[in-house]
Amino acid sequence: MKPKVYITRKLNDRVVKKIEEACEVKMWEEEEVEIPREILMKEAQEVDGLLCMLTENIDDELLSCTRNLKVVSNMAVGYNNIDITAAKNRGITVTNTPGVLTETTADLTFTLLMATARRIVESSDYLRKGKWETWSPMQLTGQDIHGATLGIIGMGRIGEAVIKRAKGFDMNIIYHNRNRKYDIEEELGVVYAGLDELLRDSDFACVLTPYTSETHHLISEREFSLMKETSVLINTARGGIVDEEALYHALKKKEIWAAGLDVFEQEPLPLDHPLLALPNVVTLPHIGSASIQTRLKMADLAAENLLRAVTKQTPEHVVV
Numbered sequence: 001m002k003p004k005v006y007i008t009r010k011l012n013d014r015v016v017k018k019i020e021e022a023c024e025v026k027m028w029e030e031e032e033v034e035i036p037r038e039i040l041m042k043e044a045q046e047v048d049g050l051l052c053m054l055t056e057n058i059d060d061e062l063l064s065c066t067r068n069l070k071v072v073s074n075m076a077v078g079y080n081n082i083d084i085t086a087a088k089n090r091g092i093t094v095t096n097t098p099g100v101l102t103e104t105t106a107d108l109t110f111t112l113l114m115a116t117a118r119r120i121v122e123s124s125d126y127l128r129k130g131k132w133e134t135w136s137p138m139q140l141t142g143q144d145i146h147g148a149t150l151g152i153i154g155m156g157r158i159g160e161a162v163i164k165r166a167k168g169f170d171m172n173i174i175y176h177n178r179n180r181k182y183d184i185e186e187e188l189g190v191v192y193a194g195l196d197e198l199l200r201d202s203d204f205a206c207v208l209t210p211y212t213s214e215t216h217h218l219i220s221e222r223e224f225s226l227m228k229e230t231s232v233l234i235n236t237a238r239g240g241i242v243d244e245e246a247l248y249h250a251l252k253k254k255e256i257w258a259a260g261l262d263v264f265e266q267e268p269l270p271l272d273h274p275l276l277a278l279p280n281v282v283t284l285p286h287i288g289s290a291s292i293q294t295r296l297k298m299a300d301l302a303a304e305n306l307l308r309a310v311t312k313q314t315p316e317h318v319v320v
């Protein structure tokens with residue numbers, strides 16, 4: 001009998017066909033609508049494998065309803081949506097999709113940094129709203145990117161890829177990480193800093209650390225008070241790492257100059273969120289890895305991880 005799997009969002013036919021060669025597949029057929037919790041709970045009960053998105057909360061309650069589940073294959077590199085300890089205690093493998101999205105997410109991180117520094121969205125709206133009546137010396141002036149100091153908080157694969165882009169702009173690069181990365185310091189000529197020192201010295205502070213209980217609200221009121229009035233915060237990691245209320249106040253009080261955010265504490269971001277009322281915040285709907293090529297590679301890798309686990313082989317990217 002073929003293993004049973006459930007896919008929590010419509011994936012492209014090619015990937016689904018590949019999974020169907022080895023498995024009995026059911027899928028939530030919607031692309032833009034999340035699977036309701038009660039349907040997911042029901043579908044997860046009998047399956048051997050679950051291929052899910054970062055939008056699904058795979059918690060202890062859900063895992064406790066499953067009878068045959070062997071693997072949760074997350075189509076994302078971040079896995080804060082999954083209770084890793086609960087999965088481990090039940091002997092359920094959890095996999096993710098690192099590597100394939102590194103360069104694409106670094107592209108978006110740098111795009112967001114540049115868009116925020118040079119007020120690109122605000123300037124485009126200015127023109128479209130008919131406000132452009134003349135050229136004037138200080139109109140829509142932003143911050144220079146070239147020669148500025150970039151502080152990277154969380155030095156993993158994406159951080160390294162961002163550094164390579166920043167070097168093309170002659171930026172000075174400092175980083176903070178739980179463990180120092182001497183090889184990267186040597187290879188890329190970047191300098192380690194304590195978090196407070198990094199916040200004090202950076203013109204652009206870029207959050208790229210995983211979201212865990214230790215990094216929850218890592219950047220909050222105290223941290224914003226250390227930053228320069230001209231500095232820009234960029235977050236393309238997870239919303240919960242930055243205390244959004246503190247960020248709002250820091251921007252209002254002009255403790256920092258602007259923020260570029262691809263991720264939020266609550267996603268989708270409610271339209272009445274106070275951050276959306278500020279002109280110096282660039283907001284994106286969690287599109288870090290959203291290139292056609294990369295999203296297809298992520299789906300392939302999530303499928304490969306799932307197939308390996310349900311056919312008793314070791315997947316390439318095991319979290320636990």
Ligand SMILES: O=CC(=O)O
Nearest residue numbers: 075076077078289
């Ligand atoms: O945010 C996206 C991911 O973790 O892959």
